[in-house]
Amino acid sequence: MGRLGGTVVLVTGAARGIGAAIAMRVAKEGASVAVADLDVAGALAVADRIRSHAVEADGFAVDVREPEQSAALVERVVSRFGRLDVMVNNAGVIRVRTVLDTTPDDWDFIQSVNARGLFFAQQAGARQMLGQAPTGEGRPCGKIINLASIAGRVGRPMLSAYCASKATAISVTQAAAAELAPKVTVNAICPGPVDTEMWKQIDREWAEQKGRPLGSVWQERVDAIPMKRAETPEDLTGIAVFLASADSDFITGQSFHVDGGLMMM
Ligand SMILES: NC(=O)c1ccc[n+]([C@@H]2O[C@H](COP(=O)([O-])OP(=O)(O)OC[C@H]3O[C@@H](n4cnc5c(N)ncnc54)[C@H](O)[C@@H]3O)[C@@H](O)[C@H]2O)c1
Numbered sequence: 488m489g490r491l492g493g494t495v496v497l498v499t500g501a502a503r504g505i506g507a508a509i510a511m512r513v514a515k516e517g518a519s520v521a522v523a524d525l526d527v528a529g530a531l532a533v534a535d536r537i538r539s540h541a542v543e544a545d546g547f548a549v550d551v552r553e554p555e556q557s558a559a560l561v562e563r564v565v566s567r568f569g570r571l572d573v574m575v576n577n578a579g580v581i582r583v584r585t586v587l588d589t590t591p592d593d594w595d596f597i598q599s600v601n602a603r604g605l606f607f608a609q610q611a612g613a614r615q616m617l618g619q620a621p622t623g624e625g626r627p628c629g630k631i632i633n634l635a636s637i638a639g640r641v642g643r644p645m646l647s648a649y650c651a652s653k654a655t656a657i658s659v660t661q662a663a664a665a666e667l668a669p670k671v672t673v674n675a676i677c678p679g680p681v682d683t684e685m686w687k688q689i690d691r692e693w694a695e696q697k698g699r700p701l702g703s704v705w706q707e708r709v710d711a712i713p714m715k716r717a718e719t720p721e722d723l724t725g726i727a728v729f730l731a732s733a734d735s736d737f738i739t740g741q742s743f744h745v746d747g748g749l750m751m752m
Contacts, residue, residue, distance in 0.1 A: 488517050489515065489516035489517030489518075490516045490517070490728060490732045490734075491513055491516040491517045491518035491573075491728065491731055491732060492516075492517035492518075493517070494513075494517070494518045494519070494572045494573060494622070494731065495518065495519045495520075495521070495564070495568040495569065495570055495571055495572045495573070496510075496513045496518040496519070496520050496521070496572065496573040496574075496575065496731060497520075497521040497523060497560070497561070497564050497571055497573070497574045497575065497612070498510045498513075498520065498521070498522060498523065498575040498577055499523045499524070499549060499551055499560075499574075499575065499576055499577050499578040499608060500523075500524055500525075500551075500577040500578030500579060500634075501522040501523060501524055501530060501533055501575075501577065502522070502524035502525075502526040502527075502528075502529025502530045502532070502533060503524075503526070503529055503533075503683070503684060504681070504683035504684055504685060504720055505577060505634065505678065505681060505683060505720045505723050506522075506524070506575070506577040506578070506634075507522075507529075507533050507720070508719075508720035508721050508723065508724050509575055509577065509720075509723065509724055509727045510522050510533055510537065510544075511533070511536065511537060511724075512721070512724035512725075512727065512728060513573075513724075513727065513728060513731060514537040514540060514542040514544060515540065515542075516728050516731075516732075517542070518542070518572075518573070518731070519542065519543040519544065519568050520534070520537055520542065520543070520544040520545075521544070521545055521547055521560075521564040521567070521568065522534045522537070522544060522545070522546045522547065523546075523547040523548070523549045523560055523564075523578075524546075524547075524548070524549065524578070525548070525549065525550050525551075525578070527546060527547075527548035530546035530547060530548070531546035532546075533546065534546040543568070545567055545568075547560055547563060547564065549578075551576075551578045551600060551604035551605070551607070551608050552599045552600055552603070552604050554607035554608075554610070554611070557604070557607050557608040557610075557611040558607075558611040558614075560608075560611070561574075561611040561612055561614070561615050565615060570615075570619050571612060571615045571616060571619070571629060572616075572622050572629055572630065572731075573629065573630045573631075573632065573731040574608070574609070574612035574616075574629070574630075574631050574632070575632045575633075575634070575727065575731075576605045576608050576609055576612075576631065576632070576633045576634060577634040578600060578604065578605075578608075579600060579601050579634060579685070580596065580597060580600045580601065580685075581597065581646070581649045581685055581688065581689060582596065582597060582648065582649070582692070583645045583646065583688075583689055583692035583693045583696065584645065584647070584648065584696075585644075585645060585696070586647050588696075589647060589648055593648055594648045597648045597649055597651075597652050598648070598651070598652050598655070600652075601649070601652035601653065601655070601656060602651075602652045602655035602656065602659075605633060605655075605656055605659065606655075606659050609631055609633065609659065609663055609673070612629065612631055613629070613631065613663065613667055613671055613673075615629070616628045616629025616630075616631075616667075616670065616671045617629075617667070617670055617671065621670075622733075623733070626733060626736055627669065627670055627671055627672050627736060628670045628671060629670070629671045629672075630671065630672045630673075630674075630730065630731055630735075631660075631663065631667075631671060631672070631673040631674075632673075632674055632675070632676065632727060632730045632731065633656050633659070633660045633673070633674070633675040633676070634656070634675070634676055634678070635653045635656035635657045635660065635675040635676065635677045635742055636649075636650075636653040636656075636677055636678060637677045637678070637679050637744055637746050637749060637750045638650045638653045639652075639653025639654040639655075639656055639657045639677065639742075640654075640657070640677065640742075640744075640750060641750075645693055645696070646689075653677075656675060657675055657677070657742045660673050660674065660675040660740065660742060661740045661742075664739040664740030664741075665740060668739055668740075672730075672735065672736065672738065672739040673739055673740065674730050674735070674738060674739060674740070674741050674742070674743070675741070675742040675743070676723060676726055676727065676730070676742075676743055676745055677742050677743060677744045677745065677746065677750075678718060678722075678723055678745055678746060679708075679712065679718050679744075679745070679746025679747060679749040679750070680705065680708040680709065680712075680717070680718060680746075680749075681717075681718045681719065681720060681722070681723070682717045682718065682719055682720070683720060686705060689704065689705075690702060690703075690704045690705040705717075708749075711749060711752055712746070712747040712748065712749050713747060713748035713749070713751065713752065714747030714748055715747075716747070718745075718746065718747055722745060722747075723745055726743055726745050730743075
């Protein structure tokens with residue numbers, strides 16, 4: 488049955504990267520999984536892969552920049568699976584820009600997904616969870632897990648707008664946790680640099696703007712990790728299962744660094 492048997496989990500931005508890894512892992516733990524993304528073909532492909540392990544899954548289109556799309560997504564997930572136990576707000580974007588080169592469009596685009604998008608997706612999930620019965624006796628009615636970043640803890644060069652959006656993710660996690668307790672727990676995960684398409688984009692844009700060799704920005708960050716290797720999407724799946732499971736029912740408002748110790752440095 489696994490640690491998440493009988494649980495319905497929705498993951499946004501799950502067509503690839505960290506979201507896809509979390510979707511696959513919670514399925515292995517027995518959850519029914521709603522795989523949502525702007526890239527609907529990618530979401531459907533991940534759902535197909537999950538179903539091949541004999542677990543229920545479906546792909547859904549969503550653009551989290553539109554609050555009504557997040558609300559409609561939650562409705563579709565509930566009509567497909569019956570309830571929503573866990574919502575993982577993972578969809579995210581980045582642009583690498585110096586402070587001086589950041590345009591209003593760069594700022595708005597990043598906030599529209601990572602901050603505003605996450606906030607209203609969280610709101611849609613919370614509305615559903617508050618209106619449903621607890622997952623089990625003495626348990627919350629639902630659990631929200633937000634993907635923030637260690638970039639939300641400390642400002643980094645070339646990433647001002649992204650850092651601000653992730654600080655917002657940490658902040659709205661705390662505010663929602665305080666407001667929604669005891670019915671809904673809300674926690675965040677703060678990854679370090681993870682080997683995904685997002686970091687390929689960071690490395691490429693940073694290298695172009697600073698005249699550095701391709702791969703060198705990534706390698707410099709990886710070399711600083713005390714655990715002495717690059718972080719993979721799968722490194723984030725253990726904490727996601729823990730935060731989705733009954734083992735974390737008394738934990739709320741927290742933001743967990745999963746970064747091989749990088750924030751210590
Ligand atoms: N990769 C890292 O190093 C890293 C580090 C810290 C935090 N994070 C965060 O983890 C999350 C996942 O990152 P990743 O590295 O897997 O990124 P990724 O770029 O590989 O995947 C992001 C996914 O989000 C989807 N998406 C983008 N905009 C969307 C929208 N408006 N609506 C719905 N879906 C949308 C994309 O289609 C894509 O499938 C993001 O929130 C990111 O900020 C990543």
